[in-house]
Amino acid sequence: MFYPEDLVEEIRVKNDVVDVLSSYIKLKRKGSSYFGLCPFHNEKSPSFSVSPGKQMYYCFGCGAGGNVFTFIMEYENYTFQEAIKYLADRVGVELPEVEFSKEAKEQADLKSKILEINKLAAQYFYMQLKNDSGKIAYDYLKNRDLTDETMKRFGLGYSSKYSNNLYQYFKNKGYSDEILKQTGLFNIDEKKGVYDKFWNRVIFPIMDVNNRVIGFGGRVMGDGSPKYLNSPETKVFDKSRNLYGLNFARTSRKNHLLLCEGYMDVIALHQAGFTNAVASLGTAFTQGHANLIKRYTDQVYITYDSDGAGRNAAVRAIPILKDVGITVKIINMQPYKDPDEFIKNLGKEAFEERIEHAINSFMFELEIMEQEYDMKDPESKTKFFGEVAKKILEFPEDLTRDNYIQAVAETYHVGYDNFRQLVNRVGIRLGGISPREKAKPVKNSIQSKDGGMKESQRILITYLIEEEGLYDKIKDYITPDDFTEDLYYTVACILFEQLKKGEVNPAKIINHFTDEEEHKQVAGLFNTKPKAVETKGDKEKALHETIVRVKENSLIYKSSNLSSGDIVAEMQRLTEGKKMIERLRTLHISLD
Incomplete structure (x- = not known):
């Protein structure tokens, strides 16, 4: 709406x-x-x-x-x-109510009721952990080196050894079987009737990014199968679109996320200070998970188990993450199985070192692929490098391919030129791939000039906001049309209209844009700082030079982008523009 x-x-x-x-x-x-x-x-x-x-x-x-x-x-x-x-x-501002259809209202009410029950269930499980009956679970978590603060932060709990305690708890509160069946907290059997899904397990509440309890995970405390038991999907719980720990990790100041396999790995890492750790919820990593992560970061460090299953799972996750534009690195857990064991034995500093030395995902994939070949056999080794060449050819950019050719040559001790030639031969054999025509480098002077144009326009917009009265002094010389970038032009149009009315409101201008990246760019326009000057006279001189530069750049831009319409009229406007620049050169801009 x-x-x-x-x-x-x-x-x-x-x-x-x-x-x-x-x-x-x-x-x-x-x-x-x-x-x-x-x-x-x-x-x-x-x-x-x-x-x-x-x-x-x-x-x-x-x-x-x-x-x-x-x-x-x-x-x-x-x-x-x-x-x-x-x-x-x-x-306390009341928004217009959205009109729902009968069906939509029923679905909204159902989701609200399930969330209400989940919240109560999480509180119930937490209280059970703190009771005498929950001592077995509390001791188990303590033996896993978890603090009381961590247990509280993640809302860890206990489901008793009796299989109908939770069910009776909700029945006593007046909830119907019909609604309880839709929460995923209970099983239904013709003989047994309705009974608790989780019993005699440590409980891990699963929260969405807004800290709402959407499901649960349960772990046995000894031998038992399955080791982990998770809520089925419900109206509020979609395993492929939620990540455990993301409600905390999304506010971490780190520029990357640590992707784990299990609840305990996430909790152990958070307790050690790595509050950017998340895990998928008892299911394979999916496109939905990758899209969710992309909303928060473009860099992921995979810290799956170091066994064969964990390494294979990492190989499957890598292309899914890359497809949405996420850079991937792999953390080596050896000689330990997972982050939980690693932290317990080697500590936080050692894990930080492993993050710093995380391996590039491409090189990790080669490590896995290498295991399929006998690297002591010349023929098998050649086949391996042929497959590596194919993978390198998947990169669209020449520079990227060349960087990986060099990395492979150094890692596997082969000659760079020989391996590059192999990549080229494989490329030609696979489909006539030939060296791409190299784009001519843009001259630095042109890049500098273009950057200078934008910088001058940004500085002038900031000046217009901060210097009261400046608009009245330059309005006859500068118009929104002098701002050549589309975003700058749009902002200038709104700003000039505000200045004309004498009601400058930068924050309101941002309301005209709904995209976060545009918000960021517009905010940058309002906070561009020119080089520091010592005196008021120097500042006035710098401002004057900026105004002249904006007008000159505008004229250059227009002359190189003449429309195919009335050429005579266009040329007349350019002539007028040149005269205006001459007048501007002699204009004194006072900041009084």
Whole structure:
């Protein structure tokens, strides 16, 4: 549902950016702005700036920026509509109700009821762990080196040895069999009737990114089968679209996620300080998992079990992650089986070293593939390199292929030139692949010029927001048409309209964009800083040079992009533009 612009602006105005962001990060006032550690990247010195005047934030370290909507979208991973609902509820603004069909309302009510029951079940299991009857489970978790704080954080619990305790608990609360059957917490048998799915197990509540309990996992504490038992899929639980621990990992400041196989691996890593660990939920890694991860990061370190099954599972996950644009590395757990055992025996620092020395996913795949060949037999070894050549040819870029040719040559001690020739021969044999025509390098002067054009336009937009009265002094010379980038032009049109009315509102401008990346770019436009100057005169001179440069660049751009319409009229406009530049050169811009 889309909401009226006036309503969106009312919600934004009532949610002061400093007030909202202070509930997430610690901010300290410096001059007219507030500063803190950026929640979107790992840093030691505060570069995250929040401006009460602009009602915006901007990180000078990673470039994250926007208004209060942007922050909630990026931090909570909400859509624009979800951010509006969240902030409206925060300040008590009533949103127009969405009209549901009868069927849609019934489904929404069912999901709400299942979530309610799951929450109560999680509380029940946690209390059982703390009771005398749960001592067996509590001792088991303690023997696994988990602290009380970790048990509480992950809501770990215990299902008693009696198979109908939970069922009776909910029946006493008045829940019907019909609704209880749809939660996945109970089994149904013609002879036994309805009974608990989980009993005599340690319980792991599974939460979605918004900390709602959507399912459960149960582990036996000794010998038993199955070792792990998971909730079936329900109206609120889709195994292929959720990851265990993501509700915590998504707020980690690390720029990557650690992908594990099991609950205990995730919990052990979080307890050791690696709060960016997640795991799939008792199912093979899927495209849905990869798409979910992509919302938070573009880099994953796989830390599956070091046995054959774990390594094969990693091989299957790699292409799924790569297909959505995620870079993958593999962490070596040997001589231990999994992260839980590794941390217990070698500790946090050793695991950090393993992360630093994680192997590139392509080279890891070669390690697995190598096991299929007798590398002591010349013929078998040649076949291996032929298969490696085929894999290298899957890379579309010449530079990437060349980098991997070099890496393979160094790793397997073969001559670079000989191996490169092999790759070329295999390419030609497979389909006439020939060396691609190399694109002519763009001259540095052109790149510099283009970068200078954009930089000048960004600086001028920032000046127009920060320097009161500047618009009136340059409005006869500079128009939105002088901003040649599409995004800059759109922003300039809105900004100039605000300046004309005397009501500059940068945060409101961002409301015109719903994409997070556009929010970030627009915020960057409003926070571009020119080179530092010492005096007011130097600043006025720098501003004057920026204005002239923007107009000159605009003229150059227009002259090189003449339309096929009225050429005479176009040339007249260019002539007028040149005259205006001459007048601009003699114009004095005062910042009084």
